[in-house]
Amino acid sequence: MSTEAEPGLARPTTALLPIVDEDAAAGRFRVHRSAMTAPDIHRAEVDRIFATSWLYVGHESEIPHPGDFVRRPIGGRPVFMVRGVKSGNVNVFHNTCTHRGALVCRQESGNSKVFQCFYHAWTFDSEGRLKGVPDRDAYADGLNFDELGLRRVARVDSYRGFVFASFDAGIVDLPTYLAGAKDYIDLVVDGCGGSAEIIRGTNQYSFDANWKLLVENSVDGYHAESTHDTYFKYLVSIGTDLRGGVSGTAIDLGNGHTVIEYSSPWGRPVAKWEPLFGDHARTEIDRLRADLVAKHGEWRAHAMSEVNRNMLIYPNLIINDIMSVTVRTFYPPTADAVDVTAWALGPSDETEALRRRRLDSFLTFLGPGGFATPDDLEALESCQQGFASGGVEWNDISRGMGRDPMANDEEQMRVFWRRWQHQMGDAADLAGVR
Ligand code: FES
Ligand code: FE
Numbered sequence: 001m002s003t004e005a006e007p008g009l010a011r012p013t014t015a016l017l018p019i020v021d022e023d024a025a026a027g028r029f030r031v032h033r034s035a036m037t038a039p040d041i042h043r044a045e046v047d048r049i050f051a052t053s054w055l056y057v058g059h060e061s062e063i064p065h066p067g068d069f070v071r072r073p074i075g076g077r078p079v080f081m082v083r084g085v086k087s088g089n090v091n092v093f094h095n096t097c098t099h100r101g102a103l104v105c106r107q108e109s110g111n112s113k114v115f116q117c118f119y120h121a122w123t124f125d126s127e128g129r130l131k132g133v134p135d136r137d138a139y140a141d142g143l144n145f146d147e148l149g150l151r152r153v154a155r156v157d158s159y160r161g162f163v164f165a166s167f168d169a170g171i172v173d174l175p176t177y178l179a180g181a182k183d184y185i186d187l188v189v190d191g192c193g194g195s196a197e198i199i200r201g202t203n204q205y206s207f208d209a210n211w212k213l214l215v216e217n218s219v220d221g222y223h224a225e226s227t228h229d230t231y232f233k234y235l236v237s238i239g240t241d242l243r244g245g246v247s248g249t250a251i252d253l254g255n256g257h258t259v260i261e262y263s264s265p266w267g268r269p270v271a272k273w274e275p276l277f278g279d280h281a282r283t284e285i286d287r288l289r290a291d292l293v294a295k296h297g298e299w300r301a302h303a304m305s306e307v308n309r310n311m312l313i314y315p316n317l318i319i320n321d322i323m324s325v326t327v328r329t330f331y332p333p334t335a336d337a338v339d340v341t342a343w344a345l346g347p348s349d350e351t352e353a354l355r356r357r358r359l360d361s362f363l364t365f366l367g368p369g370g371f372a373t374p375d376d377l378e379a380l381e382s383c384q385q386g387f388a389s390g391g392v393e394w395n396d397i398s399r400g401m402g403r404d405p406m407a408n409d410e411e412q413m414r415v416f417w418r419r420w421q422h423q424m425g426d427a428a429d430l431a432g433v434r
Helices: 039-050 174-178 181-191 211-218 229-237 279-296 298-305 352-365 373-387 411-428
Strands: 020-023 028-032 055-059 068-074 077-083 090-094 109-111 114-116 123-125 130-132 155-159 162-166 196-198 203-207 247-254 257-263 308-313 317-321 325-334 337-347 394-396
Touching: 020 411, 028 411, 039 325, 039 411, 055 068, 055 077, 055 196, 055 325, 090 155, 090 162, 114 130, 155 174, 174 181, 181 247, 181 257, 181 298, 181 308, 181 317, 203 373, 211 308, 211 317, 211 325, 211 337, 211 373, 211 411, 247 411, 257 411, 279 298, 279 352, 337 352
Parallel strands: none
Antiparallel strands: 020 028, 028 394, 055 162, 068 077, 068 109, 077 090, 114 123, 123 130, 155 162, 196 337, 203 337, 247 257, 257 308, 308 317, 317 325, 325 337
């Protein structure tokens, strides 16, 4: 059994029987199914992955004005993000009152100068300072109310509008963490004309399977033709030319992040026309593409217009820049359940007609009732049900070993799993898993 570690990562010292079993010489990579089912593994993931990674909180465009806020569960913990009225900064606070614990922000989103805890009415401003305490006279003179402001999440930073936070004060800085993923975020944002925004409206759904199956699925080119057969048939029915198919490569972006890049038959609002968009859209989409060529040159314009990318930012952010752009994050309350939140991203200054086509394209494939999501979730729940059958201990993830990684291979999943095994360390030792 090989214990080869990802280059640059120290080999886990105590994992005698790793759950992620890679044997490069034999061309075999397999993952023990307890990784998807064991409550011990889930508990260790909460401590060793979700408490120690940079996690996506939201996008700066969701809180453009002073006092704008959104509340989010991040890594299973309630937090909220608010643009400071005085500073203009993006503040991310633990959503818990410093008095006796109640949630301070109980609305999903809105605008407010102050946040009043409903329990005893302590009031905090948008910079987290404690501004109001009913019957303050009842407290002894020595109590320092300045120390009872809201607690900031240990680390907060953003890259091209994407806001991340970490509960680990000692984590590497965000640009270092994002590594090669930065270039691909740049491609997405530059493809939006340099300024992207989350389009109002949120998709939220849950399903009964392990979260890592969704990680795999989100960057899995192999399943597209079989699982999404109905979508391809639909594309043919409206006149899309499927010749050329789906082909491309998988890229290791470092630190567990990965992307597949590929050509495909479907159109892209920026900037590849398809019959779904209607004949009248051709001129406008051609103009968008010409703008990108003028600004970025032909090669980069091609990468933004015709090339699709499904990107995983480890551990739980997906940015899929395909027939529209989706930003998707998720968290597992248990080993066999996932809560997903997803948004559509688009250029900040998009015309109404283009925005309509983008949202139509988004909902047709990516929305909760689109061609992709129900089929994908059916597949993932089916896998989880299959695990309960027993008899087979390992998932095989060997496809494409020993050749240059293709989008239809499984190298991108191996990139994730190697990082996962490294972070889990001795918690991912088969001998100790229950
Ligand atoms: Fe918030 Fe008491 S718990 S004011
Ligand atoms: Fe899919």
